[in-house]
Amino acid sequence: MRKVRIGIIGVGNIGTVHMKHIMRGEAGEWELVAAADRSPGQREMVRELAGEGVRLFEAGPDLIDSGVCEAVLIAVPHYQHPELSIQALRKGQHVMCEKPAGVYTKAVAEMNAAAEESDAIFAMMFNQRTNCLYRKMRELVQSGELGEIRRVNWIITDWFRTQFYYDSGAWRATWAGEGGGVLLNQCPHNLDLLQWICGMPSRVRAFCHQGKWHDIEVEDDVTAYLEYPNGATGVFITTTGDAPGTNRFEVTLDGGKLVCEDGKLVLHKNAQRISEYLLEAKDGYSTPECEVIPVETDGENPQHAGVMRAFAGAILRGEPLVARGVEGIRGLALSNAMHLSSWLDRTVDFPIDEDLFLEELDRRRASSRIKTGKSVYSDTEGSYGS
Amino acid sequence: MRKVRIGIIGVGNIGTVHMKHIMRGEAGEWELVAAADRSPGQREMVRELAGEGVRLFEAGPDLIDSGVCEAVLIAVPHYQHPELSIQALRKGQHVMCEKPAGVYTKAVAEMNAAAEESDAIFAMMFNQRTNCLYRKMRELVQSGELGEIRRVNWIITDWFRTQFYYDSGAWRATWAGEGGGVLLNQCPHNLDLLQWICGMPSRVRAFCHQGKWHDIEVEDDVTAYLEYPNGATGVFITTTGDAPGTNRFEVTLDGGKLVCEDGKLVLHKNAQRISEYLLEAKDGYSTPECEVIPVETDGENPQHAGVMRAFAGAILRGEPLVARGVEGIRGLALSNAMHLSSWLDRTVDFPIDEDLFLEELDRRRASSRIKTGKSVYSDTEGSYGS
Numbered sequence: 001m002r003k004v005r006i007g008i009i010g011v012g013n014i015g016t017v018h019m020k021h022i023m024r025g026e027a028g029e030w031e032l033v034a035a036a037d038r039s040p041g042q043r044e045m046v047r048e049l050a051g052e053g054v055r056l057f058e059a060g061p062d063l064i065d066s067g068v069c070e071a072v073l074i075a076v077p078h079y080q081h082p083e084l085s086i087q088a089l090r091k092g093q094h095v096m097c098e099k100p101a102g103v104y105t106k107a108v109a110e111m112n113a114a115a116e117e118s119d120a121i122f123a124m125m126f127n128q129r130t131n132c133l134y135r136k137m138r139e140l141v142q143s144g145e146l147g148e149i150r151r152v153n154w155i156i157t158d159w160f161r162t163q164f165y166y167d168s169g170a171w172r173a174t175w176a177g178e179g180g181g182v183l184l185n186q187c188p189h190n191l192d193l194l195q196w197i198c199g200m201p202s203r204v205r206a207f208c209h210q211g212k213w214h215d216i217e218v219e220d221d222v223t224a225y226l227e228y229p230n231g232a233t234g235v236f237i238t239t240t241g242d243a244p245g246t247n248r249f250e251v252t253l254d255g256g257k258l259v260c261e262d263g264k265l266v267l268h269k270n271a272q273r274i275s276e277y278l279l280e281a282k283d284g285y286s287t288p289e290c291e292v293i294p295v296e297t298d299g300e301n302p303q304h305a306g307v308m309r310a311f312a313g314a315i316l317r318g319e320p321l322v323a324r325g326v327e328g329i330r331g332l333a334l335s336n337a338m339h340l341s342s343w344l345d346r347t348v349d350f351p352i353d354e355d356l357f358l359e360e361l362d363r364r365r366a367s368s369r370i371k372t373g374k375s376v377y378s379d380t381e382g383s384y385g386s
Numbered sequence: 387m388r389k390v391r392i393g394i395i396g397v398g399n400i401g402t403v404h405m406k407h408i409m410r411g412e413a414g415e416w417e418l419v420a421a422a423d424r425s426p427g428q429r430e431m432v433r434e435l436a437g438e439g440v441r442l443f444e445a446g447p448d449l450i451d452s453g454v455c456e457a458v459l460i461a462v463p464h465y466q467h468p469e470l471s472i473q474a475l476r477k478g479q480h481v482m483c484e485k486p487a488g489v490y491t492k493a494v495a496e497m498n499a500a501a502e503e504s505d506a507i508f509a510m511m512f513n514q515r516t517n518c519l520y521r522k523m524r525e526l527v528q529s530g531e532l533g534e535i536r537r538v539n540w541i542i543t544d545w546f547r548t549q550f551y552y553d554s555g556a557w558r559a560t561w562a563g564e565g566g567g568v569l570l571n572q573c574p575h576n577l578d579l580l581q582w583i584c585g586m587p588s589r590v591r592a593f594c595h596q597g598k599w600h601d602i603e604v605e606d607d608v609t610a611y612l613e614y615p616n617g618a619t620g621v622f623i624t625t626t627g628d629a630p631g632t633n634r635f636e637v638t639l640d641g642g643k644l645v646c647e648d649g650k651l652v653l654h655k656n657a658q659r660i661s662e663y664l665l666e667a668k669d670g671y672s673t674p675e676c677e678v679i680p681v682e683t684d685g686e687n688p689q690h691a692g693v694m695r696a697f698a699g700a701i702l703r704g705e706p707l708v709a710r711g712v713e714g715i716r717g718l719a720l721s722n723a724m725h726l727s728s729w730l731d732r733t734v735d736f737p738i739d740e741d742l743f744l745e746e747l748d749r750r751r752a753s754s755r756i757k758t759g760k761s762v763y764s765d766t767e768g769s770y771g772s
Contacts, residue, residue: 150628153541157638162663165670205591207611207619213664223611223619225593233593233609235621241664242536242638243673244654246645252543252628259632268630277548278599278627284551287629347731 004094004315007034007069009060009084010076011042012169014098017304018073023050026305028312030071036063064088071096071121071315073308077171078103078179082111085325089118096311098125099188101328103179104361105336106354112326122325123311128189129196129322130306132297133265137251137258138197140267140295147254147273152198152226152234158245159186159238166216173216176368179361181210181218182240183335191331192323194236198251200330201226201234205347206338213241217369224338236338256290265295390480390701393420393455395446395470396462397428398555400484403690404459409436412691414698416457422449450474457482457507457701459694463557464489464565468497471711475504482697484511485574487714489565490747491722492740498712508711509697514575515582515708516692518683519651523637523644524583526653526681533640533659538584538612538620544631545572545624552602559602562754565747567604568626569594569721577717578709580622584637586716587612587620591733592724599627603755610724622724642676651681 006022008015019035021027035046036057043056057063060076064087071094074084082102085095095115101124102108115122128134140146159182171177178184183191206224213220220241226234239245248261256269270277271289302309306322313319333350340357341348392408394401405421407413421432422443429442443449446462450473457480460470468488471481481501487510488494501508514520526532545568557563564570569577592610599606606627612620625631634647642655656663657675688695692708699705719736726743727734 151543151623151625153623153632155539155636157537160660160664160671160673162667162670162672163665164667168670205593205611207591207613209617209619212617213661221619223621225591225609225611227593231595231598233595233607235609235623237537237539237621239537241660242643243656243660243663244643244676245638246539246636246643248634250541250632257628257630257632270629274546274627274629275599277629278546279549281548281550284548284554285546286548287546290630345733 001029002316003029003031004070004312005033005068006030006071006073007036007055007063008032008073008075009036009063010074011035011037011046012075015073015075016045018075018308019046019050021305021308027308029316030308030312034063034066034068036060060084061087064091064093067091069093071311074098077177078184082107085111085122086114089114089120089122092118092120094121094123094311094315095325096123096125096308097325097328099192099328099331100184100335101325101332103184104354104358105329105333105352106358108329108332109354112329115325121311121314121321123307123314123321124323124325124328125304125307126189126192126323126328127303127307128193130300130302132300133260133263134193134197136265136295136297137249137260140258141197141251141253146256146258146269147275148230149198149228149232149251149253150274151232151250151252152194152228153248153250154190154194154235155237155246155248156187156190157237157239157242158247159240160243160245161186161214161240163214166214173214173218174368175217175361175364178218179365180335180339181216181220182238183208183219183222183338186240187238187335188331190236190238191334192328195330195334198234199228200333200350202229203227203347203349204334204337204341206341208339208342213239219339219342222338224341258295265297267293267295269293387415388702389415389417390456390698391419391454392416392457392459393422393441393449394418394459394461395422395449396460397421397423397432398461401459401461402431404461404694405432405436407691407694413694414696415702416694416698420449420452420454422446446470447473450477450479453477455479457697460484463563464570468493471497471508472500475500475506475508478504478506480507480509480697480701481711482509482511482694483711483714485578485714485717486570486721487711487718489570490740490744491715491719491738492744494715494718495740498715501711507697507700507707509693509700509707510709510711510714511690511693512575512578512709512714513689513693514579516689517687518685519646519649520579520583522651522681522683523635523646526644527583527637527639532642532644532655533661534616535584535614535618535637535639536660537618537636537638538580538614539634539636540576540580540621541623541632541634542573542576543623543625543628544633545626546629546631547572547600547626549600552600559600559604560754561603561747561750564604565751566721566725567596567602567606568624569605569608569724572626573624573721574717576622576624577720578714581716581720584620585614586719586736588615589613589733589735590720590723590727592727594725594728599625605725605728608724610727644681651683653679653681655679
């Protein structure tokens with residue numbers, strides 16, 4: 001069996017999770033041949049776990065330049081995602097980029113252009129797309145069998161993080177280091193799923209609160225109101241400050257309602273389209289007959305390892321990816337729009353003004369405080385699983 | 387047993403429900419002595435049900451002027467609530483006013499002033515305050531045992547109405563006749579409960595959509611974002627266009643989370659205040675121990691009849707009301723603020739500019755279309771019960 005030679009750039013929290021999956025053979029046909037990390041301690045950790053056969057680099061660009069890898073997995077701080085992806089793609093190396101695609105869409109659009117010009121495979125680590133519940137939701141919504149979307153409410157407030165978490169890395173939760181808070185770090189999955197399942201809204205009005213619950217300079221609390229091209233509306237509510245939080249994703253359609261909560265997906269299926277019933281009923285208060293159906297799924301939820309297996313399959317056998325790299329820009333556009341709306345204190349339409357966003361972001365980067373605490377490695381394996 | 391002589395002004399849908407409760411003796415110590423309605427058919431209905439002993443009037447002011455009643459129950463279109471209440475209070479007649487208190491707070495403030503100057507009892511028909519679930523929520527939130535509120539999310543989209551409903555009365559769903567849509571007709575209970583349980587927000591940004599699902603000129607779809615004086619945020623989402631709708635009221639506090647849904651109230655109680663845990667924890671991802679407690683209530687939910695029994699008790703024995711009349715202005719202020727925010731396309735602070743609101747409302751009343759369909763009486767008994 002042929003294996004693809006892969007290098008991991010950034011062996012921090014999530015990079016280490018990937019490395020272990022690869023080494024255990026859980027992630028498909030990979031041979032770990034290189035790793036890059038600026039931290040001597042992390043390089044030493046790789047040496048201990050992966051042995052002498054793995055080439056170690058301090059800097060990602062050197063790993064790419066060495067040419068020892070056919071594919072790279074990019075798991076460094078967000079700002080570097082586009083530049084490293086572009087470098088690798090131009091070298092013809094396949095790229096798996098961790099989420100988010102970047103910090104601002106202008107850079108990500110350049111990355112996508114590089115991907116279009118390259119023959120290499122470009123993939124995004126949207127591991128939540130492997131979750132059977134979200135796959136099924138997408139299938140039900142996108143198939144059209146339930147008609148058009150009328151309302152989307154996602155309360156996703158179970159991203160609790162302590163102050164200790166924010167103090168664990170100097171880049172964390174700073175405009176200069178991370179470029180945002182809960183929208184950039186925790187929510188890329190949710191924002192991607194939101195657009196993957198429901199499509200892109202046409203405008204956003206968001207209320208981002210910076211350092212509301214934690215001693216950080218970026219947002220840790222967001223409420224966003226969304227309007228879709230067909231007139232549907234929605235809210236997206238998130239925070240890292242609530243415990244216990246809620247993860248309740250509700251999509252109301254003309255033919256019924258989907259509610260995903262507590263690891264279950266339930267379909268409330270109307271016997272008649274509500275838009276028709278509303279006009280035809282000969283009384284004031286009745287509603288169409290509605291059947292409550294616990295939705296069956298295939299039960300599969302292979303997460304990061306599944307995304308990596310599909311990536312290997314795409315390279316070796318032309319199989320479909322879980323998420324094409326160029327799709328990463330959509331969730332980031334949602335995130336950028338929420339920030340921009342909040343900063344400008346007004347509704348913003350899609351596509352957003354990318355230059356204005358970058359200008360506003362750069363102002364915040366310029367006055368960003370640099371944290372002095374030393375970086376702490378956390379064993380987060382198992383905390384990304386659902 | 388002494389009974390209080392009461393008259394009902396407006397014997398339409400809800401007025402008829404009240405009349406039946408009174409006649410069956412379910413509503414406390416009342417003697418129905420008069421009724422007023424502009425419709426000959428409705429007066430005839432009262433005559434048939436209540437007999438010759440009840441004095442009938444075409445106009446509410448004449449019923450009040452007659453002096454045959456010690457108390458009046460006002461169940462006419464919203465605009466007339468303040469003027470009729472003021473007239474009765476100034477005559478020394480006790481007043482039970484249907485919700486909403488009025489259409490605009492400026493008129494309601496005058497009504498409240500009249501109530502302050504009167505020795506008569508002034509009560510508001512906030513029958514949902516009798517619901518054991520909401521009473522228990524209020525008790526848990528207001529006692530302070532769970533600490534400060536952090537987030538309030540009420541998705542209350544189960545107010546579905548058909549076009550037939552809106553066509554059933556010429557005054558319905560017009561700026562001139564009703565002064566608003568779902569916020570004025572269906573949601574006064576929810577807006578009252580929201581402030582009764584969680585207190586008043588300090589500012590509101592709302593998105594009201596007019597005639598979105600129905601052929602009406604007022605709003606049938608609202609998403610509102612709320613900010614509270616302590617920094618807590620919230621959303622209030624409602625419509626008459628969704629079926630099946632949702633009624634999920636979630637309050638996150640420092641000590642845990644309350645979720646009221648499907649006729650159940652559940653408390654997720656933290657072992658430690660989250661604001662303390664967040665700062666003290668020595669890891670990044672953990673949360674405090676949390677116990678999930680199905681909250682027991684007294685199971686009582688006496689609704690309209692219960693509100694009327696308390697009203698009789700207040701008059702006869704000085705017992706507490708379910709809702710003092712002067713409190714009606716709070717929910718209406720929320721409603722007015724949501725309209726105004728949406729009309730002005732910006733955030734509005736409390737107290738809102740009452741003159742500006744009235745000016746904006748009057749502009750809409752001036753161009754309001756008068757519906758020509760004839761009024762249809764609906765037997766709605768049983769549709770107000772929860």
